[in-house]
Amino acid sequence: MNKLLDQLKKINKLWYIPIGLLLAVGIYFLPPVHDRLSNRVDLIRTRIIYFFKPPSEAVFQPAQESPLTIETALATARAEIAKTLTPQATFTPTAGPTLRPTITSTPVPASVNLPGVTYVDQHGRWNYCGPANLTMALNFWGWSGNRDDVAKVVKPGSGDPKKNFIEQGLPDKNVMPYELVDFVNEETQYRAVLRYGGDEALIKSLIAAGFPVIVEKGYYEADYTGKIDWLGHYLFTTGYDDAQGGFIVQDAYLKPGKNLLSKYDEYQDGWRAFNYLFIVVYPINRDAEVMNLLGNWEDEAWASQHALEIAEKEIETLSGNNLFFAWFNQGTSLVALRDYVGAGTAYDKAFSLYAKWDVKKANRPFRMLWYQTGPYFAYFYSQRYQDVINLADTTLNDTISTPTLEESLLWRGRAYYQIGDTQSAVNDYRATLKIHKGWLPAIQALQDLGLQP
Secondary structure, three states: OHHHHHHHHHHHHHOHHHHHHHHHHHHHOOHHHHHHHHHHHHHHHHHHHHHHOOHHHOOOOOOOOOOOOHHHHHHHHHHHHHHOOOOOOOOOOOOOOOOOOOOOOOOOOOEEEOOOOOOOOOOOOOOOHHHHHHHHHHHHOOOOOOHHHHHHHHOOOOOOOOOOHHHHHOOOOOOOHHHHHHHHHHHOOEEEEEEOOOOHHHHHHHHHOOOOEEEEEEEEEEOOOOOEEEEEEEEEEEEEEOOOOEEEEEOOOOOOOOOEEEEHHHHHHHHHHHOOOEEEEEEHHHHHHHHHHHHHHHOHHHHHHHHHHHHHHHHHHOOOOHHHHHHHHHHHHHHHOOOHHHHHHHHHHHHHHHHOOOOOOOOOOOOHHHHOOHHHHHHHOOOOHHHHHHHHHHHHHHOOOOOOOHHHHHHHHHHHHHOOOHHHHHHHHHHHHHHOOOOHHHHHHHHHOOOOO
16 A cells, blocks of 8 residues: 555655656746846757758759850849849949059058947847947947847847847848948948958058958957867958057957957958958048048959959968868859859869868868858859759868858749749748848849749
8 A cells, every 4th residue: 555655645746747747848938037037048059950961061062053154144143133133233234444643652651550440249139240340340330220120120030029139130140241331321321342462461441441340351250179170250450550460450359349359460360261352431521531542442453353362372372171162252243243154163162172171170160151152143043043052061061050141042932944944943031031030132033933922
């Protein structure tokens, strides 16, 4: 009898487990608790997935060669652009690069540290590097908004009314440079210009004239396992000091991140990963002054051609892992110059080097396609649709814990449509709008099919 009672007590105690689990789940989904813990739960989930499926081991192998000539690829791109809105690039005929007369200017001083900089960090938010840096650039000129004002436009998220603003934007892992520029030009009274192929002397001349600069760069950091990972990052550059040998930067990620010194060599090494891209934000009434300071960079085509020349030189002089970035930059510059066949070939070489990456020095930069979409342009407009799909599959399925990269989904959808899989295309277009509500390229793609977003 006593033995039976003991067994019944043990059985009764077993009910504590499911009841406890139900209570824990119920408490977790209470808004005050969920708001505090959701990011941590997502981080734990990501670490578990990455443990069993390391993203750095994912390697994309191009499978096609372009069936087009350069001329045919350009014509195909223009025809597609006529049907589909693509804010990343405007494919209207333009004249080739034109050199401006060399302007003799006063040498810049050996040290400049711009006053009036208000530091803004990205802490307490998720994937807020872009909004934080753009807020610093706009606040410098007197804009009264904050980082959330930027994020609500450039990373609005799903729009799910059941979630707060931070949760809605959580899936959007990256804000593209063109999105930052569009925010300035369309949502504020200021102006912004974006160019490839910048260099140390140009950044110094802009800062010396009173114009801070945002650059996009890569950097290496030890992850929670101790391995060295590569990440992309915006960096607000507000001064320089030749005596100390570096730029003065405001790093929204680091603690502390205000008025840090970034050595010229390290700055250049990280900047290379993004084809020396830079953004200048300024008051509209100073447009002529900025264009004069830019010199030849005023011409977007010249800047892209200049970036191409830099990449070609670095292909000849660099070795090891950095050679991957040089070939990738060649592809990016050729996309900007609308040579899609040539760009595809350059990206093929970059991806072959990616497969041979020296992982003893650092993990492969598996986030590369989170930040840069040039390969999709190159392969799509060279009619290499299966390569677009395969690259998007690798990026969405193998490099990120959840497939929440709207650019990869959009390009995969476009490629699906081209090979006749319309339903998969529609699924991808709709998936983008769950990450970035109101995103015009996805809306336009659905409307082109006679569907409502």
